[in-house]
Structures are given as C-alpha cells and as structure tokens.
Amino acid sequence: xxxxxxxxxxxxxxxxxxxxxxxxxxxxxxxxxxxxxxxxxxxxxxxxxxxxxxxxxxxxxxxxxxxxxxxxxxxxxxxxxxxxxxxxxxxxxxxxxxxxxxxxxxxxxxxxxxxxxxxxxxxxxxxxxxxxxxxxxxxxxxxxxxxxxxxxxxxxxxxxxxxxxxxxxxxxxxxxxxxxx
Amino acid sequence: xxxxxxxxxxxxxxxxxxxxxxxxxxxxxxxxxxxxxxxxxxxxxxxxxxxxxxxxxxxxxxxxxxxxxxxxxxxxxxxxxxxxxxxxxxxxxxxxxxxxxxxxxxxxxxxxxxxxxxxxxxxxxxxxxxxxxxxxxxxxxxxxxxxxxxxxxxxxxxxxxxxxxxxxxxxxxxxxxxxxxxxxxxxxxxxxxxxxxxxxxxxxxxxxxxxxxxxxxxxxxxxxxxxxxxxxxxxxxxxxxxxxxxxxxxxxxxxxxxxxxxxxxxxxxxxxxxxxxxxxxxxxxxxxxxxxxxxxxxxxxxxxxxxxxxxxxxxxxxxxxxxxxxxxxxxxxxxxxxxxxxxxxxxxxxxxxxxxxxxxxxxxxxxxxxxxxxxxxxxxxxxxxxxxxxxxxxxxxxxxxxxxxxxxxxxxxxxxxxxxxxxxxxxxxxxxxxxxxxxx
Numbered sequence: 001x002x003x004x005x006x007x008x009x010x011x012x013x014x015x016x017x018x019x020x021x022x023x024x025x026x027x028x029x030x031x032x033x034x035x036x037x038x039x040x041x042x043x044x045x046x047x048x049x050x051x052x053x054x055x056x057x058x059x060x061x062x063x064x065x066x067x068x069x070x071x072x073x074x075x076x077x078x079x080x081x082x083x084x085x086x087x088x089x090x091x092x093x094x095x096x097x098x099x100x101x102x103x104x105x106x107x108x109x110x111x112x113x114x115x116x117x118x119x120x121x122x123x124x125x126x127x128x129x130x131x132x133x134x135x136x137x138x139x140x141x142x143x144x145x146x147x148x149x150x151x152x153x154x155x156x157x158x159x160x161x162x163x164x165x166x167x168x169x170x171x172x173x174x175x176x177x178x179x180x181x
Numbered sequence: 182x183x184x185x186x187x188x189x190x191x192x193x194x195x196x197x198x199x200x201x202x203x204x205x206x207x208x209x210x211x212x213x214x215x216x217x218x219x220x221x222x223x224x225x226x227x228x229x230x231x232x233x234x235x236x237x238x239x240x241x242x243x244x245x246x247x248x249x250x251x252x253x254x255x256x257x258x259x260x261x262x263x264x265x266x267x268x269x270x271x272x273x274x275x276x277x278x279x280x281x282x283x284x285x286x287x288x289x290x291x292x293x294x295x296x297x298x299x300x301x302x303x304x305x306x307x308x309x310x311x312x313x314x315x316x317x318x319x320x321x322x323x324x325x326x327x328x329x330x331x332x333x334x335x336x337x338x339x340x341x342x343x344x345x346x347x348x349x350x351x352x353x354x355x356x357x358x359x360x361x362x363x364x365x366x367x368x369x370x371x372x373x374x375x376x377x378x379x380x381x382x383x384x385x386x387x388x389x390x391x392x393x394x395x396x397x398x399x400x401x402x403x404x405x406x407x408x409x410x411x412x413x414x415x416x417x418x419x420x421x422x423x424x425x426x427x428x429x430x431x432x433x434x435x436x437x438x439x440x441x442x443x444x445x446x447x448x449x450x451x452x453x454x455x456x457x458x459x460x461x462x463x464x465x466x467x468x469x470x471x472x473x474x475x476x477x478x479x480x481x482x483x484x485x486x487x488x489x490x491x492x493x494x495x496x497x498x499x500x501x502x503x504x505x506x507x508x509x510x511x512x513x514x515x516x517x518x519x520x521x522x523x524x525x526x527x528x529x530x531x532x533x534x535x536x537x538x539x540x541x542x543x544x545x546x547x548x549x550x551x552x553x554x555x556x557x558x559x560x561x562x563x564x565x566x567x568x569x570x571x572x573x574x575x576x577x578x579x580x581x582x583x584x585x586x587x588x589x590x591x592x593x594x595x596x597x598x599x600x601x602x603x604x605x606x607x608x609x610x611x612x613x614x615x616x617x618x619x620x621x
Contacts, residue, residue, distance in 0.1 A: 019461045022248045022468070029245065029436035033429065047242040050432065054472070055239040057248065061469035070466045071204045072474060074523050078202035096203045103210045103231070110232030125240070142235055 004155055011063040011152060014145075018060030025053045045131025052125060052138050059145025063152040066100075069171050082169075090164030094157050101153035108146035115139040184220045188488030191216040192535065195481070196519075199527050209477035209530065213484035220487055230483060238479040239472060242432060243348075243355050248468040249435025250340040254296035255460045256442035257416070260451045263305045265409040266291040272406065274374075279381030281317060282327040283374050285310040289331040290370040293338035294417050295438070303332045303570055307577040318386040321587050323377070325574055326595025331373055332570040333559040333603060336525065338366035339421065340435065342471060343525055343555060349475050350482065350530070351537045353547045355431040359424055360620040361548045362555070365610055369556065372602040380598060412445045425620060474526060482534045491538035498539060505543050509550075509611055512536050513557050520561015524569055528558050552617040553610055560603050563596040571596060 028049050036042040065071055073096075082089035117123075119136040126132040156170070163170035182190065191212045198208035210231065218227035257263065267288035274283040285306055292302050306328045314324035336343045339359035348355040381387050420438040423429040429437060446452045452460075485491055498508060512532070519528045533554065540550050562570050571592040578584050610616050 015462065015465060018469075019458075019465045022252065022461055022464055025245055026249060026252070026436050026439050029249070029433055030440055033433050033437060037428075050245040051240045051242045054241065054244040054248075057465065058239060058469045058472040061465045062473060065466045065469040065473075068466060070470055071206065072470050072524075072526060073202050073204045074199050074527050075202050076522065077200060092202065096201075096207065099211055100204060100207045103207060103214065106214070106228050107210075107231045107235050110228040111235050112232075114232050114236050138240070139236055142239075146235060 007063075007148070007151055007155060008067070010148060011067055014060040014148065015064035018057045021053050021057045021060070025050055025057070028053070045126055045133075048126040048131055048133060052133060055138055056141050059142050062145055062149045066149065066152050066156065086167050086169060087164045090160045090168075090170060093170070094160035094164060097153050097157035097160060101150050101157055104146050104150035104153060108143055108150055111139065111143045111146055115143050182219075184488045185490060185493055187216055187220050188485060188490030188493075191484060191488065192490070192531075196531055199523060199531070205527055205530065206473045206477040209474070209481045213477075213480040216484045217487055230480065234476055234480040234483070238476040241349075244345075244472060244475070245432040246340070246345055246355055246435045247342065247471050248464055249432065249439045250296075250345075251342065251467045252460070252464045253340070253420075253435065253438040253442045254301065255463060256439065256446045257292075257295045258301050258305075259456065259460060260412070260442060260446035260449050262295065262413055262416075262442075262445070263288075263292050263302065264309065266295075266413055267306065267309055269406070269410055269413070277378070279319075279323075279377040279387065281310060281314045282319065282323065282377040282381065285314075285327050286331045286334070286370055286373045286377065289334045290338060290366065291413060291417075293335045293341075293366070294421060295413060295442070296335065296340070300332075300569075300573055302335055303328065303573045304577050306331070307574050308581065311574075311578065311583065312581070315583070315586075318384075319381075320384055322591050322595035323380055323384070324595070325571075325578070325587055325592045326597070326599060327373075327377060329563050329570045329574050329592055329596040330376075330599025330603075331370075332573075333556070333563065333599070334366060334370060334373075336559050337362050337369060337552070337555050339363060339424075340431075340438070341555070342467075343529065343558070344551065346471065346475055346478075346526060347529055347533060347551045347554060350478050350533055351547045351551065353551060356424060357548050358551055359421075359431055359434075361552050361617045363421070363425075364619045365552050365556065365606065365617055368609065368616065369603060369606050372606050373599055376598050376602045416441050416445070474530065478530050478534065481530070485534055491535055492542075494535065495539050495542040498543070505540075505545055506611070508539065508543065509545075509553070512540075512550075513553065513607065513611075516554060516557045517561060520558050521564045523561070525558045525562055528561055529554065546614065546618060549610070549614045549617045553607055556603055556607050556610070560600045560607075563593070563600055565593045 028043065028046055032043040032046040078089055078092060081092060115136060118139045123135045124132040125135060159170045195208055195212045198211065199205055214227045214231055217230055218224045267284060270287035270291060271281065271284035274280055274287055277283050289302055289306060296302065311324050311328055315321065335341065339362045341362065344358040344362065345355055348358045416438060419441055420434045423437060424431065424434045516528060516532050519531055537547060537550070541547060571589060574592050575584070575589050578587055
C-alpha cells in the first residue's frame with residue numbers, strides 16, 4: 001500500500017471514530033437533562049465529558065475535513081485566478097497547504113512536551129471524588145491529530161503542486177460546502 | 182518595530198492572507214506565531230503558545246453547541262421541515278401584498294429558529310420560492326432579492342453558528358447571545374416584509390396566492406397542516422422555549438433539539454442508515470472547521486494582547502474622549518467594508534478581537550455589540566463583490582435552468598433594498614440597546 005493510501009485509510013478511520021463521538025456527546029447531555037429533570041439525578045461529569053469529547057472529535061476530524069476540502073477559506077481570489085490560470089490557482093493552493101503543514105508540524109512538536117508532562121504529573125480534568133479523567137489520553141489524541149493533519153497538509157500541498165504542473169485541478173470543491181453562514 | 186507596530190502589521194498581514202485565500206485558521210496561526218516570535222524575539226515561546234492553544238482552547242463545554250445545533254439543522258432539513266415552514270408561511274401570508282415574498286421571509290424566520298446554518302436555507306428557498314414568484318409575475322430582481330436577503334435571518338435568529346464564534350472570541354455566553362438574537366430577528370423579519378410590501382406595491386402585475394395554489398398545497402386538509410406545523414412548533418418550543426425559560430443551557434438545548442429533530446426525521450421515515458451516517462459525517466466536518474477557526478482565533482487574541490494593540494486603542498479613545506456612539510459608527514463602517522469582500526466568519530475574526538476589548542473598556546455590553554455585529558456582517562454577505570449568498574442563489578438557479586434569465590448582478594441589485602432595511606434595523610438597535618437586551 002502506498003503511503004498516500006495509508007494516510008487516506010487512517011483519516012477515514014479517525015473520521016468514523018470522531019463521528020461516533022458526536023452521538024456520544026448528544027447521549028451524555030440528554031442523559032443529564034432527562035436524569036435531572038425527571039429523577040432529580042444529574043449525570044456527574046457531564047461538562048467534563050462534553051469538553052473532552054469535543055477536543056477528541058475535532059482533532060480526529062481535522063485531517064478528513066481537510067481532505068474533503070471543507071476547511072474554511074475566503075476563496076474569492078482563488079476562484080478569480082482559477083478562471084484565468086489553473087496552474088497559478090493550483091500553485092497558490094499548494095503554497096497555502098505547505099504553510100498549513102509547517103504550522104501543524106510545529107504545533108505537534110510543542111504539544112509533545114505537554115503530553116509528557118501530563119502523563120508524568122497525572123494531571124486530570126474535573127474534581128476528584130466527583131468526576132475526574134486524566135489529561136494525557138486527550139493530549140495524546142491532540143498530538144496524534146496535529147501530526148496526521150501536518151501529513152495530510154503536506155500530501156495535499158504536493159498534490160496541488162503536481163496538478164498545477166499538469167494544468168489540472170487536484171480536487172473540485174462545491175463552494176456551498178465551504179461556508180458556515 | 183515596536184510591539185504596537187507589530188500588532189498593526191499583524192492585522193494587515195492577516196487581512197492580506199485571508200484575501201489571498203489561505204485557510205482562515207492557517208492565516209490566524211501563521212500571523213500569531215510569527216508575530217509573537219518577533220515581538221518576544223523567542224521562537225520557542227511562540228511554539229509553546231501554539232502547543233498550549235491546541236491543548237487548552239478546544240476543551241470547552243460550550244463548544245458542544247457546535248455539533249449539536251449543526252446536527253439538528255441537518256436533521257430538520259432531512260425531515261423536510263424546511264419545505265413545511267415555507268408552506269405554512271404561505272398559508273398565513275399568501276394573500277398579503279407580495280404574498281409569496283412575505284411567505285419566503287416568514288418561512289426563513291421559522292426555519293432559522295430550528296437551524297444554525299443558513300446556506301441550506303438559501304438553496305431550498307431558491308428552489309421553492311423563486312420559480313413560484315416568477316410564475317406570479319414578480320420582477321426577477323425582487324424574486325431573487327427576497328431569497329438572498331432573507332438568508333440574513335439565519336445568523337440572527339438563534340440557534341446560530343456565527344453567534345457561537347462571536348461568543349467564544351469575546352468570552353460572552355452563547356446562551357446570552359441566543360437570548361438576545363430573537364427580538365432583533367423578529368424586527369428584521371418585519372423590516373423585510375415591509376420592504377417587500379413597498380416594492381411589490383410598485384408592480385401591480387404581481388398576483389397574490391391564488392385558489393389554485395392553495396389547492397396545490399392541500400387547502401382544507403386541516404390534518405395535513407397540523408402534521409406540518411406540529412413538529413416545528415414542538416422543536417421551537419423545546420429549544421428556544423427551554424433556553425428562554427432558563428431550563429436549558431445552550432448546549433443542553435442543542436442536545437434536546439438534535440435528538441428531537443432526529444426522532445421527527447425517523448418518524449417521517451426520512452432517514453436511511455446511509456443518509457444518517459452521511460449527516461453525522463457532515464456534522465463532523467462542519468464542527469471541525471468551526472472549532473479549528475475558534476482555536477486559531479484564540480491564538481490570534483493572545484498575539485494581539487501581547488502586542489498591546491487593544492489596550493493602546495482603548496487609551497487612545499479615552500484620551501480623545503470619543504463617545505461610544507462614534508466608536509460604534511466607525512466599527513460598523515469597518516465591518517461593512519470588510520464584509521463586502523470577505524465571508525461572515527472572516528469578518529468577525531478580523532474585526533472583533535481588536536474592537537471587543539475597546540468596547541468592553543468603554544462599558545458597552547458585548548452582547549449588544551454582538552447583535553449589531555451579526556446584522557452588519559450579514560449585510561456584507563449580500564453585497565458585492567463577494568457576498569456569498571447571491572453566489573449560492575445563482576448556482577442554484579443555474580442548476581434549475583433559470584440561470585439565463587437572472588444574472589449575478591440582478592441578484593445583488595435585488596438584495597439591495599434588503600441590505601438597506603437591515604441597516605435601518607442596525608440603527609434602531611444602536612439607538613435602543615434594550616431591543617437586543619430584552620431577555621437579559
């Protein structure tokens with residue numbers, strides 16, 4: 001299996017895992033609401049579980065979001081350029097993605113020491129005797145997510161550069177998918 | 182360069198990079214990372230701040246609102262409640278002057294109360310309402326203007342994803358923003374309806390909703406109407422009612438809404454295992470892209486604080502004794518200009534981190550500032566050259582084979598009266614902050 005295919009499989013797996021966690025978040029909050037409202041028994045640690053899950057969801061989803069071309073950008077200029085020169089458009093995107101790769105690589109590099117500290121100190125979320133959960137597994141996911149994100153950015157930067165060389169587009173993205181508003 | 186000049190340079194660099202089409206998150210991270218490193222002359226420190234942002238900025242209970250309200254929006258769409266809200270609105274307002282247009286505004290308002298992402302609404306209302314308006318003799322520009330314009334309601338009427346972003350960067354409560362958005366949202370809807378009423382009055386060729394149309398949508402079938410109204414009413418009552426009554430936090434309202442919408446979609450047999458999975462994956466994408474931006478914005482706020490730019494601006498305004506009103510007018514002008522060429526998220530990310538501390542120092546309520554920001558930013562999304570909502574209308578019309586009749590320019594011109602109406606509403610809220618702080 002080629003490295004690109006391997007990365008693709010990895011991001012898909014991470015995506016599926018993160019997707020399931022969205023349902024988990026909903027379930028946790030609902031259990032808390034129903035438990036509190038009907039039985040006066042709230043679920044302890046709801047806030048912490050939601051906060052931790054959000055971090056895990058997004059860091060697992062980042063690479064696949066990037067691969068799907070769904071990371072948000074103002075693409076007016078890119079589109080304008082693309083109507084005139086596909087090559088220029090693709091190379092501009094290659095540069096953008098290269099910067100992304102560099103920044104996530106740096107981030108991963110500086111998350112690592114925090115991960116080591118969290119593991120050695122046994123730091124946790126929440127309050128003991130109520131609900132607590134160690135920080136290091138979450139930090140590990142964050143580190144892993146940043147590292148895979150850097151790789152994904154790198155693979156895409158190369159992809160855009162090569163596509164530009166051949167005057168074709170690396171990926172087509174529906175503009176309606178890129179907008180939040 | 183002094184730290185202050187670095188702050189200004191960073192601001193300019195950020196605007197440039199975003200214009201160049203770099204991912205918004207990458208632009209924010211790059212400028213902050215390089216900026217902090219240069220100000221402190223310490224690259225390791227800048228790297229450590231990146232690492233800290235990655236580990237701190239994302240672990241927040243309130244971010245739970247993002248996936249939950251996005252999931253709710255997708256489920257509401259899948260269950261066909263968007264179409265329902267339009268048909269119900271048409272039954273209510275179809276016979277008023279400019280009836281189909283009025284129904285589009287009201288349908289959008291209702292739909293906005295159950296979704297947080299408005300692009301889906303633009304596509305849907307373009308498909309349903311534009312052909313119907315054209316059939317009834319509406320001028321093209323009015324027909325498309327109504328659809329592009331009423332898309333603004335989506336970000337103002339809670340739930341709203343843009344409000345989540347604003348609330349997080351200003352450290353205001355998402356719940357407070359949601360509570361504040363309702364009354365201005367209703368005022369804006371009313372302003373749009375008056376606009377349509379006035380414009381339609383100048384075109385006597387427009388027909389009102391006819392008997393034929395009402396038969397088409399099953400007039401007289403009261404059970405059918407009840408089946409349409411009930412699920413939407415229940416969802417709005419649960420989500421908005423629960424929040425306004427103080428029963429739920431915003432995150433809890435999101436979970437209840439998402440679960441409720443899922444149950445309704447299942448009840449209507451609108452979900453297959455496959456489509457359900459796709460909705461979940463899409464929810465993940467939207468959540469990840471929003472949270473990525475929020476986390477990057479947190480890094481940018483740190484950079485601005487280190488540069489001292491916001492506190493300098495506060496001092497400068499204090500020594501010159503500028504009034505809150507004049508600062509607000511300058512802010513509105515800046516947001517309008519940024520908004521014409523950037524999408525709403527970028528505009529908020531560039532303008533808010535600099536101005537929010539200033540407004541806070543002047544004693545202004547950041548929730549009030551937030552509501553003004555939401556409407557002003559949304560005016561940007563319907564103005565050229567880069568207003569996104571006209572683009573979506575155009576590409577939907579092209580897909581329907583109506584593209585040859587209506588150009589992008591028509592859409593911008595058609596949306597202009599609605600932009601003007603929204604600006605009037607901004608003026609009202611500036612003059613009477615109580616309109617935004619009704620539920621506080």
